Amino acid sequence: MNDPVLDAIRRRRVTRSMTDEPVAREQIETILEAARWAPTAGNRHLQRFVATTDPATLRVLRMVSPGMIPRPAAAAVVVCVDRELVARYGFPTTAPGPWIDVGTATATILLAAQAVGLGAGPVSSFSRAAVAVVLDLPGSWSPELIICLGHPAADQPRPMQRPRALGWRDLTRWVPDDDPGPAADAR
Template identity: 30%
Template sequence: MNISNPILQALNQRRSIRKFTDEPVSREDLTAILEAGRWAPSGLNNQPWRFLAVHDSDPRAEALAGCTKYGHIIRAARELICIFLEKDKIYNAMKDHQAVGGCIQNMMLAAHSLGIGTVWIGEIVNHGEEVLEVLGLDNDKYELQAVIAAGHPDQQGSSTRKELSELMLEEY
């Protein structure tokens, strides 16, 4: 992989971060991260995602921590970005769920480029109705997709990947 290319470098170096310092995420950085999500591709350009940023000082942050077995990560984060699908904007469920995945990836890569660590909390969707309730959102209008926990990293991330040859169905 050509790691001199900044986008390929970010893809190669971004890691999930689960421990954060006490340093707050600036409003400017949070806005840049949310803007990156806004610019993700979507079928028919329907942009079905909706965001809710919850700061660590917001009492709803502790309520969110109670909605997942990863509450310790939620409590450690300085910012939580909750991502939803707006149900009446869905035109094709599969495409729209895929688009949200791209939106989340955009935000995590943007955060990485700004020196902000993130982790994608997916398990919390098992408690989506409870999350909507603690956030005061309408279950008939929104579907929880994920929560991104974010903050300045207090750990080095690590990961391994299978060789490309293990993932290919045919030789290319």
């Protein structure tokens, strides 16, 4: 099916090699504006975003983030969960909603970055305590994911694994199991 959204979803790839070109503030603002439209549990908007283009901050962030392979990031958006808001709205501490919100925001940010011509790479491997200090986060904000942003370099490292080795059928079970199978699709 030909559709610009589906096409953008299929084209999006993590960017791990970026140029030194700075990222314009307006590009980041467009991305943040898109992020606020991501669906959230109970429509409560429990995530908070921290954005930076400051080279010194980005350097220190990288020092405390072993997973920060995308480089050199010209900007980063850190997706946080405001635990105080989570409690205030009565979410049990084990409720998955606030953390699922991190995922919906992240997916939206990755696609928005692509739409404004930037590459983006999510990073989950970092010291939460150190990132909270580096960014001087309010006490109730817990950093959950760093999204590195920058202009994609011409050459990208090979993907960590074979891209999309699994088809949707490998990932899906129909109930009841009446999937006619790929042979029927091809007819």
